Amino acid sequence: MKMSQEQMGVRRTALTLLRVNQPTGFDCPGCAWPDPGHTHTAEFCENGAKAVAEEATLRRVDRDFFARHSLDDLSGRTDYWLGQQGRLAEPMYKPAGGTHYEPIEWEGAFSLVAERLRSLPTPDAAAFYTSGRTSNEAAFLYQLMVRRFGTNNLPDCSNMCHESSGAALAHSIGIGKGSVLLEDIYAADLIMVVGQNPGTNHPRMLSALEEAKRNGAYIVNINPLDEAGLRRFHNPQTPKGLTKGQDLTDDFLQVRLSGDQALFAAMAKLTVEAGAVDEDFVATYCSEYDEYLRFLDKLDWDDVLTATGLTRAEIERVAKKYRESERVIVCWAMGLTQHKGAVATIQEIVNLLLLRGNIGKLGAGVCPVRGHSNVQGDRTMGIWEKAHDSLLDGLRDEFGFEPNREHGLDSVDTLRAMHAGTVKAFFAVGGNFVAATPDTTRTEEAMRSLDLTVHVSTKLNRSHAVAGREALILPCLGRTERDTKVTGEQVVTVEDSMGMVHASRGRLEPASPQLLSEVAIVTRLAEALWPDGTSGIPWGEFRDNYSVIRDRIERVIPGFERFNERIEEPGGFPLPHPARDRREFKTKTGKARFTANDLETLEVPEGHLLLQTVRSHDQFNTTIYGLDDRYRGIKQGRRVVFVNAMDRQELGFAEGEHVDLVSIAADGERRAEDFRVVSYATARGCAAAYFPETNVLVALDSVARVSNTPVSKSIVVRLEHRTGM
Ligand SMILES: Nc1nc2c(c(=O)[nH]1)N[C@H]1C(S)=C(S)[C@@H](COP(=O)(O)OP(=O)(O)OC[C@H]3O[C@@H](n4cnc5c(=O)[nH]c(N)nc54)[C@H](O)[C@@H]3O)O[C@H]1N2
Numbered sequence: 001m002k003m004s005q006e007q008m009g010v011r012r013t014a015l016t017l018l019r020v021n022q023p024t025g026f027d028c029p030g031c032a033w034p035d036p037g038h039t040h041t042a043e044f045c046e047n048g049a050k051a052v053a054e055e056a057t058l059r060r061v062d063r064d065f066f067a068r069h070s071l072d073d074l075s076g077r078t079d080y081w082l083g084q085q086g087r088l089a090e091p092m093y094k095p096a097g098g099t100h101y102e103p104i105e106w107e108g109a110f111s112l113v114a115e116r117l118r119s120l121p122t123p124d125a126a127a128f129y130t131s132g133r134t135s136n137e138a139a140f141l142y143q144l145m146v147r148r149f150g151t152n153n154l155p156d157c158s159n160m161c162h163e164s165s166g167a168a169l170a171h172s173i174g175i176g177k178g179s180v181l182l183e184d185i186y187a188a189d190l191i192m193v194v195g196q197n198p199g200t201n202h203p204r205m206l207s208a209l210e211e212a213k214r215n216g217a218y219i220v221n222i223n224p225l226d227e228a229g230l231r232r233f234h235n236p237q238t239p240k241g242l243t244k245g246q247d248l249t250d251d252f253l254q255v256r257l258s259g260d261q262a263l264f265a266a267m268a269k270l271t272v273e274a275g276a277v278d279e280d281f282v283a284t285y286c287s288e289y290d291e292y293l294r295f296l297d298k299l300d301w302d303d304v305l306t307a308t309g310l311t312r313a314e315i316e317r318v319a320k321k322y323r324e325s326e327r328v329i330v331c332w333a334m335g336l337t338q339h340k341g342a343v344a345t346i347q348e349i350v351n352l353l354l355l356r357g358n359i360g361k362l363g364a365g366v367c368p369v370r371g372h373s374n375v376q377g378d379r380t381m382g383i384w385e386k387a388h389d390s391l392l393d394g395l396r397d398e399f400g401f402e403p404n405r406e407h408g409l410d411s412v413d414t415l416r417a418m419h420a421g422t423v424k425a426f427f428a429v430g431g432n433f434v435a436a437t438p439d440t441t442r443t444e445e446a447m448r449s450l451d452l453t454v455h456v457s458t459k460l461n462r463s464h465a466v467a468g469r470e471a472l473i474l475p476c477l478g479r480t481e482r483d484t485k486v487t488g489e490q491v492v493t494v495e496d497s498m499g500m501v502h503a504s505r506g507r508l509e510p511a512s513p514q515l516l517s518e519v520a521i522v523t524r525l526a527e528a529l530w531p532d533g534t535s536g537i538p539w540g541e542f543r544d545n546y547s548v549i550r551d552r553i554e555r556v557i558p559g560f561e562r563f564n565e566r567i568e569e570p571g572g573f574p575l576p577h578p579a580r581d582r583r584e585f586k587t588k589t590g591k592a593r594f595t596a597n598d599l600e601t602l603e604v605p606e607g608h609l610l611l612q613t614v615r616s617h618d619q620f621n622t623t624i625y626g627l628d629d630r631y632r633g634i635k636q637g638r639r640v641v642f643v644n645a646m647d648r649q650e651l652g653f654a655e656g657e658h659v660d661l662v663s664i665a666a667d668g669e670r671r672a673e674d675f676r677v678v679s680y681a682t683a684r685g686c687a688a689a690y691f692p693e694t695n696v697l698v699a700l701d702s703v704a705r706v707s708n709t710p711v712s713k714s715i716v717v718r719l720e721h722r723t724g725m
């Protein structure tokens with residue numbers, strides 16, 4: 001409330017927060033956790049309120065602001081300062097050689113961007129990024145425009161987020177999405193929360209866990225950090241909630257960073273050895289079981305204990321719970337996806353669940369918990385550099401053009417292509433590419449070397465300050481704002497983490513009369529790219545009436561039958577999920593696949609630690625709300641490094657000492673300066689610090705196998721005393 005009132009004032013605060021996640025309101029821009037049946041007046045959380053306040057702020061970034069602050073000035077500011085300046089209010093342009101952004105008319109902006117895109121040597125010389133707040137309608141039109149233009153270069157924030165989950169699940173169960181609904185959470189008898197900090201990043205998930213617990217579920221937390229938000233949960237919205245301070249979790253495995261693959265394989269081995277396998281399920285629904293048994297047979301306990309840092313007794317305790325449970329769900333987030341072996345780890349989770357038929361039945365399944373509120377929907381709409389032929393065929397048949405069939409660039413490959421000089425123009429709908437991607441110093445060089453950078457954004461951020469030769473900022477409406485077109489007020493739709501699609505209606509007066517919706521920006525750019533209707537696509541009709549876009553989505557993307565009708569259903573409608581709905585597995589073998597992946601031990605040289613980069617309680621990705629991290633006891637500072645007290649002593653650092661973090665990689669060292677050492681309950685040999693301050697440490701070539709996701713959660717580093725300090 002305090003942050004909301006500072007940003008929005010008291011009246012606007014109350015009006016706004018009452019509209020979050022209600023059937024007639026807007027979808028919370030905070031996270032992708034689904035909404036329950038809308039029984040509470042207030043289905044939002046502290047961090048959702050902060051996300052809303054950031055967008056509904058009364059502060060404005062307009063032409064006077066840009067006249068006062070040069071690009072040099074802006075690029076020297078912190079992410080926190082940039083975000084605090086308020087909402088972008090009008091389109092801005094930085095000409096080649098210019099030192100400042102200057103105002104530009106919308107029409108001029110569109111024709112300039114269209115002209116520059118058209119004069120590229122090939123459509124593949126442009127990359128079109130998406131962050132996960134973009135609505136289904138805008139995302140569908142955006143990928144349509146990009147594919148009509150001729151490229152599949154559609155990197156998105158997913159590439160840095162749940163790409164590993166999608167890759168692993170598509171291989172193992174034939175669909176890259178989670179297989180549980182809220183009702184499953186309520187019906188489970190064992191829920192493992194792995195590599196996730198829901199107290200901060202998905203607070204509404206705690207209410208669901210609380211309900212599950214009330215129904216008898218046993219909850220196990222698997223994490224190198226004993227995240228306080230998950231441990232001592234007290235739901236302020238339910239007077240009859242768990243008593244204050246009671247633990248939400250029943251067991252805690254303090255695993256080492258990157259140790260989860262070994263942990264889940266060991267639990268699988270114990271399950272098999274105890275004779276607890278559901279042989280019928282395995283015989284009916286699964287393939288490659290024998291090969292997997294051979295892998296488990298070879299699994300060496302010493303390797304498991306080294307990788308996990310756990311005792312055999314701890315692992316046996318949870319494995320026993322697993323085989324005594326009938327309905328098991330495993331939830332995870334970035335703690336699993338951002339490692340070198342992320343895909344193998346998630347496949348190992350599927351292996352364990354398959355052993356006892358924990359998929360495709362009530363109360364059981366896989367639950368990757370998504371980050372951005374519509375990141376899953378954007379992928380469903382075709383924001384994917386490796387889209388399947390079925391989507392491209394659909395676009396061809398519906399819109400009458402032959403799409404490029406060659407796979408495009410993901411986020412990391414886009415950066416590589418920028419370095420190589422083959423990508424020359426970068427266009428982003430949302431996000432903060434420069435700050436969210438790895439290898440900050442080199443990434444900034446790459447962005448500055450481009451001919452053109454364009455950002456469709458709500459708020460000022462670092463990516464605007466690190467500009468190409470020519471650069472544009474195109475300010476857009478946010479989720480909370482009214483979107484009025486000639487046919488009336490428009491609604492958009494989003495898909496949550498559990499594959500439920502529902503409507504979102506902005507209610508607030510737009511932050512500036514100059515703002516356009518993302519749909520308007522995409523369609524007007526498309527009209528500038530193909531003047532006089534030469535694209536054969538009726539962009540103007542789409543802009544005037546979003547129902548018409550939904551009609552087209554319905555015809556191209558499976559699962560959206562009667563789309564316009566069904567968005568009115570309270571709570572939305574579920575998209576089909578063959579593995580969940582019918583135990584139908586659309587994999588290469590036609591069955592759910594056991595996958596045997598050899599364990600791989602991370603080499604950490606003497607005197608080094610494994611560093612993970614995490615979110616504080618006061619940030620949304622690269623948007624910094626404040627400088628505290630309440631649950632971890634940090635006040636007024638983000639440059640801290642959490643280290644196990646015993647490691648700190650052994651390595652010879654004092655509590656509170658200021659150090660540099662130095663990462664080592666094949667192509668050399670990288671340094672992040674001046675972090676305060678804080679002793680913290682983390683697994684031995686592991687450390688943690690906040691992102692994006694530490695992205696400078698992640699080498700661009702340090703990526704997860706298969707998914708190409710930057711390895712942000714196991715960076716080999718050493719601490720160095722700061723000389724002369
Ligand atoms: N308020 C708020 N909400 C958000 C966001 C935000 O920034 N702020 N971001 C949104 C987005 S885009 C996303 S993707 C999600 C992110 O949600 P989270 O994944 O919860 O975010 P992180 O802060 O990256 O936390 C990673 C967690 O995994 C643990 N972990 C790290 N490595 C390992 C490992 O090797 N094994 C295990 N078992 N655990 C590990 C860390 O200790 C930490 O608890 O949240 C979304 N919601």
Ligand SMILES: Nc1nc2c(c(=O)[nH]1)N[C@H]1C(S)=C(S)[C@@H](COP(=O)(O)OP(=O)(O)OC[C@H]3O[C@@H](n4cnc5c(=O)[nH]c(N)nc54)[C@H](O)[C@@H]3O)O[C@H]1N2
Nearest residue numbers: 131157161430431432436456457458459461621622691712
């Ligand atoms: N080291 C490290 N790096 C990471 C991670 C990590 O854990 N560690 N996490 C990764 C993950 S999980 C993710 S998802 C990425 C996040 O990467 P991004 O999605 O690129 O970054 P965000 O910080 O979420 O983007 C914030 C910006 O989005 C814009 N914005 C907000 N709302 C809207 C809207 O409605 N429309 C438009 N057009 N713009 C809007 C605002 O201008 C704001 O400044 O970062 C990744 N990077």
Ligand SMILES: [Mo]
Nearest residue numbers: 161162371372
């Ligand atoms: Mo994310």
